[in-house]
Amino acid sequence: MAAQPPPIPPVLVRRSPPSTQSPGQGARKRVVVVGGGLAGLAAGVHLSKKDLDVLVLEKRPFLGGRAFSFDDPETGVEVDNGQHVFVGACSSYMAFLREIGAWNNVRMPRRLEARVIRGEHSSWLKASSWIPGSAANLPALLKYGHISKMGRLRMLYGMMRIRFARRRPGGPLEQETFDHWLRRHGQNDETISRFWNLIVLPALNDDISEVSADAGLMLFQTALLGSPEKAAIGYPVVGLSRLAGEAAQSTIEAAGGQVQSSADAVGLALENGSVNGVRMASGEVERADAVVVALPAKATLDLLPEEIASSSFFSAASGIETAPIVGVHIWYDSEVLDELFVAVLDSPLQWVFNVSRMHERDEHEAKTGQHIAISLSGAWEWKDKSKAELREIFVAEMARVFPKAAEATITRFITVKMLDATFRVTPGSEQNRLPQETPVPGLFLAGDWTKTGWPSTMESAVRSGNLAAEAVINHLSQRPAERTRS
Numbered sequence: 001m002a003a004q005p006p007p008i009p010p011v012l013v014r015r016s017p018p019s020t021q022s023p024g025q026g027a028r029k030r031v032v033v034v035g036g037g038l039a040g041l042a043a044g045v046h047l048s049k050k051d052l053d054v055l056v057l058e059k060r061p062f063l064g065g066r067a068f069s070f071d072d073p074e075t076g077v078e079v080d081n082g083q084h085v086f087v088g089a090c091s092s093y094m095a096f097l098r099e100i101g102a103w104n105n106v107r108m109p110r111r112l113e114a115r116v117i118r119g120e121h122s123s124w125l126k127a128s129s130w131i132p133g134s135a136a137n138l139p140a141l142l143k144y145g146h147i148s149k150m151g152r153l154r155m156l157y158g159m160m161r162i163r164f165a166r167r168r169p170g171g172p173l174e175q176e177t178f179d180h181w182l183r184r185h186g187q188n189d190e191t192i193s194r195f196w197n198l199i200v201l202p203a204l205n206d207d208i209s210e211v212s213a214d215a216g217l218m219l220f221q222t223a224l225l226g227s228p229e230k231a232a233i234g235y236p237v238v239g240l241s242r243l244a245g246e247a248a249q250s251t252i253e254a255a256g257g258q259v260q261s262s263a264d265a266v267g268l269a270l271e272n273g274s275v276n277g278v279r280m281a282s283g284e285v286e287r288a289d290a291v292v293v294a295l296p297a298k299a300t301l302d303l304l305p306e307e308i309a310s311s312s313f314f315s316a317a318s319g320i321e322t323a324p325i326v327g328v329h330i331w332y333d334s335e336v337l338d339e340l341f342v343a344v345l346d347s348p349l350q351w352v353f354n355v356s357r358m359h360e361r362d363e364h365e366a367k368t369g370q371h372i373a374i375s376l377s378g379a380w381e382w383k384d385k386s387k388a389e390l391r392e393i394f395v396a397e398m399a400r401v402f403p404k405a406a407e408a409t410i411t412r413f414i415t416v417k418m419l420d421a422t423f424r425v426t427p428g429s430e431q432n433r434l435p436q437e438t439p440v441p442g443l444f445l446a447g448d449w450t451k452t453g454w455p456s457t458m459e460s461a462v463r464s465g466n467l468a469a470e471a472v473i474n475h476l477s478q479r480p481a482e483r484t485r486s
């Protein structure tokens, strides 16, 4: 997945002892989950609570999938493969973190607050602390100084139209771009480039002219038009692997399940049309009463037998496309940024994160230096640039926008490229997402790209894992004859 693998292996997963059980032996039914990303881990945690014998198989030597961290050999700190944040509307992801005992390792402010820089000027997207309910987010729009007074009225009107827009599965909003929809509802270049796309580009990892109106509307209806805490931006204070991978593994093992790393699944075992196991690269077969395939869309199709992958139900997934994210990490010898994160308009910088402060690290306390991460979403323009080219562009841009960066010395510079960071939510793409329950008995799907109603996020991954687990539980509770029919 990463175009540029991390310099040293990320925090490695502990190996559970090998399983010796086959289905049918002992009282507990056996469920094998393929994929140790957030979707597979959420499914594993959910299933292991239900007196099932759970085995999670992960191909790489570490857990977390597209949300992982690695130890940087030079600075000795954990570096994320990409800055991950979440909004307060991500209820399933937040519940998952609580369930695995990781909630202490994230911070969730009470409301939205972000500085936005344009040229010499700063303005804040800031929810009110005294207005109750969803109206608390309105001042964020009304006081947003990078838009003219007329433009702010436009934004308010657009938000009102979003509030009352009716989305429905398969409806026309899935075929139109959000940019087009907004222009049909009073928005212009000013409001789109300085407000709407400021949120859409990082949240959906694509330009506003590429995403469907349905995905854009979902984003604003769920976060900014919800209660103030739903739009607040939460973030981890530890590396991503430590946050979820290790904690989820401990939770699964504590419930009697197993997690195996460096376990490469190469196919499914079938008997009479039902899935009853997973074939491993080692030649072994992990027998199972049900299998959850929690992989990205392409890897899912690669795992399925050709006749199943090409059937009408599954083949839609071949239309899932992905979008890149490039992370630029710069270490300065002194502080260059005061707040946790800022957005920058009319600049390639997009969103800039103060990792030292987010991770509550010593250098922040002692003000001896700063680790900055620039997150470049929809990064087609940047993905093929060399490290030297990216350094030249982004070091100069940081110095232009943040005067303290021009004074500071750079002590380290790295880039992390994730070419298939997220799946795209372009018009018409929703029809490519598959449900968790499949027509093949014993086979279930998870993964952020499956049908969850959410874009490519940690929330979608966890939701998919929970939905797949519920479908498995339902399937296993049926009598054998019913199971084969379902």
Ligand SMILES: Cc1cc2nc3c(=O)[nH]c(=O)nc-3n(C[C@H](O)[C@H](O)[C@H](O)COP(=O)(O)OP(=O)(O)OC[C@H]3O[C@@H](n4cnc5c(N)ncnc54)[C@H](O)[C@@H]3O)c2cc1C
Residues within 6 Å of the ligand: 034, 035, 036, 037, 038, 039, 040, 057, 058, 059, 060, 063, 064, 065, 066, 067, 081, 082, 083, 084, 085, 086, 263, 264, 265, 266, 294, 295, 296, 299, 303, 325, 418, 420, 421, 422, 446, 447, 448, 449, 456, 457, 458, 459, 460, 461
């Ligand atoms: C740079 C970057 C920034 C992001 N920022 C955000 C953000 O700010 N907020 C947010 O909510 N989301 C963000 N995302 C998206 C989020 O990380 C993903 O939506 C989520 O992690 C997907 O989880 P998943 O379990 O569905 O898939 P994956 O994480 O892809 O998990 C699939 C797992 O299966 C394993 N696997 C593959 N093949 C096999 C096989 N044959 N056998 C066994 N195992 C296999 C893989 O190694 C992987 O661990 C970001 C993603 C990236 C890359």
